Amino acid sequence: AGVEQLVSTGALPEAARVDELVASAHERNRWVADGVVADYIPALAAADPEAFGVCVADVGGSVHAAGDVDVEFSIQSISKAFVYALVCEVVGHREALARVGVNNTGLSFNSVVAIELNDGHPMNPMVNAGAIATTGLVPGDDDADRWAFVADGLAAFAGRELRVDEEVYASEAATNERNQAIARLLASYGRLDADPGRTVDLYTRQCSVLVTTRDLAVMAATLADGGVNPVTGRRVVSAGVARDTLAVLASTGLYERSGEWLYEIGLPGKSGVSGGLVTVAPGKGGIATWSPPLDDAGNSVRGQRATAYLSRALGLNVF
Numbered sequence: 001a002g003v004e005q006l007v008s009t010g011a012l013p014e015a016a017r018v019d020e021l022v023a024s025a026h027e028r029n030r031w032v033a034d035g036v037v038a039d040y041i042p043a044l045a046a047a048d049p050e051a052f053g054v055c056v057a058d059v060g061g062s063v064h065a066a067g068d069v070d071v072e073f074s075i076q077s078i079s080k081a082f083v084y085a086l087v088c089e090v091v092g093h094r095e096a097l098a099r100v101g102v103n104n105t106g107l108s109f110n111s112v113v114a115i116e117l118n119d120g121h122p123m124n125p126m127v128n129a130g131a132i133a134t135t136g137l138v139p140g141d142d143d144a145d146r147w148a149f150v151a152d153g154l155a156a157f158a159g160r161e162l163r164v165d166e167e168v169y170a171s172e173a174a175t176n177e178r179n180q181a182i183a184r185l186l187a188s189y190g191r192l193d194a195d196p197g198r199t200v201d202l203y204t205r206q207c208s209v210l211v212t213t214r215d216l217a218v219m220a221a222t223l224a225d226g227g228v229n230p231v232t233g234r235r236v237v238s239a240g241v242a243r244d245t246l247a248v249l250a251s252t253g254l255y256e257r258s259g260e261w262l263y264e265i266g267l268p269g270k271s272g273v274s275g276g277l278v279t280v281a282p283g284k285g286g287i288a289t290w291s292p293p294l295d296d297a298g299n300s301v302r303g304q305r306a307t308a309y310l311s312r313a314l315g316l317n318v319f
C-alpha cells in the first residue's frame with residue numbers, strides 16, 4: 001500500500017501521528033471503486049457505497065477517527081467474534097474447541113459443503129455453521145434470557161447500549177433459508193443441542209445489532225486489551241478468552257482469504273457483510289473500518305486496503 005513496513009515494537013506512536021495516519025488511510029482509499037454492496041439480505045442493498053469510516057482505538061482509551069465513523073450499520077458477521085468470546089467465557093476453552101472448532105474451512109462463510117466434508121462438524125465459529133453452533137451454546141432459560149446475554153455482552157464490548165435494526169432483522173429473517181438449513185443439518189449430526197429455529201433467530205438478531213465504526217474500534221481494543229474495555233475500564237471477558245478469540249480470528253476471520261490477510265496485514269481480523277472490518281493489534285489497540293462494497297469473499301475492499309496501510313504505517317504486524 002505504498003508505505004514502508006515498520007517492525008512491530010512497543011506501543012503506538014504519539015496521538016497526533018496516529019490521527020494523521022488514520023486520516024491518510026481514509027483519504028488514500030476513499031475513491032477506490034472496486035467491490036459490490038451485498039444484496040442477498042434485501043435491506044443491506046440500500047447501503048451507501050461511498051460511506052467510509054476509519055477508526056483506531058488504543059488500549060489507553062484514546063480514539064482516532066476519520067470519515068463516517070458515527071453512522072450506524074448492522075454488525076453482521078463481526079458479531080460472531082464477540083459472541084464467541086462471550087460464550088467461551090461460559091463454556092471454557094476445551095468445550096469451545098470440541099463443539100465449535102478452530103480450523104479454517106477454506107470455503108465460503110455460508111458453505112453447507114464444509115459441514116458435509118467434516119462429519120457434520122461446524123469447523124470454526126467465524127463461518128455461519130460455527131457461529132450458529134456458538135449461539136446455540138448461549139446460556140439462558142428462555143429466549144429473553146439468551147437475548148439479554150448477547151445484547152448485554154455486545155454492549156459491554158462497545159461501552160454503550162446497542163439497539164437492533166428491526167428492518168434488517170426482518171429482512172434477513174424472511175430470507176435466511178440457508179442458515180435455517182445449516183442449523184438443521186448441524187442438528188441432524190447431533191452437533192446442535194438447542195432448537196435450530198430459535199438458535200437461527202437469535203443469531204439473526206445478533207447480526208442485526210447496530211454499531212458505528214467507532215464502536216467497533218472500541219470492541220476490537222477490548223480484545224487487544226486482554227478483555228478489558230479501555231474506555232469504560234470494565235472487564236468483559238478474561239485474558240485467556242481474549243487470546244483464544246484472537247487465535248481463531250487469525251486463522252479464520254476473513255474466511256477463505258484468511259491466509260492472504262495474515263500474510264499482508266499480520267493481525268487477527270473479522271469482516272462482516274455490511275462492510276465492517278475489525279482488526280486487533282494485541283496489547284496495542286483495535287482498528288475498525290466500514291465501507292459497504294465487498295470482494296467476492298464478502299470482505300470490505302476499502303477496509304482491507306485502509307487496514308493494510310495502518311498495519312504497515314503503525315508497525316502492527318505481529319510477525
Ligand code: DON
Binds near residue numbers: 077109128172271
Ligand atoms: O448470516 C448471514 O449471512 C449474515 N447475517 C452475516 C454474514 C456475514 O456478515 C458474512 N460476512 N462477510
